[in-house]
Structures are given as structure tokens and as C-alpha cells.
Amino acid sequence: MNIEFSDHAKKQLKDRMIPVNKVVGTVKNPAGKIKSFKNRMLRQKPFGSKILEVVTITEGSKITIITAYYLKEEK
DSSP states (O other), X not given: OEEEEOHHHHHHHXXXXXXXXXXXXXXXXXXXXXXXXXXXXXXXXXXXXXXXXXXXXXXXXXXXXXXEEEEOXXX
């Protein structure tokens, strides 16, 4: 599995202070996957009380990370 980060993802991870190892772990071993538009996949994994969602596009054996963010907690 070849994982690459888009320039947008690199900036967003830095701005949102999301560790790269958490993003890669979510891509490799997600707790859940949701199909999205434009052939994108939303991969989710809980970390404590938050859920990390990583937006990816798969082309052959290459997975490109588009962005990542924490979902807001439901109350």
C-alpha cells in the first residue's frame, strides 16, 4: 500500500495539529469506511472521545490523502 499526502492535506494536518501517524493508522486500519462523491472514501477511527475522518482517493495501489479532520462530538 503506497500512501501519499496531497499538498492540501499536509497544510490541513499542520493547521489542525493532527499527527501523521494517526492519519496513516486510520488509512491502514479504519474502524469504518464510507463511500463519498468523486470516487472518494471516508475512513474513520476513534481516538479517545473524538473520531478522526480521513478523506482518500484510491488509484490502483496508491492511496492519496486529500484531507483529515476530527468529527464534532455528538451531544
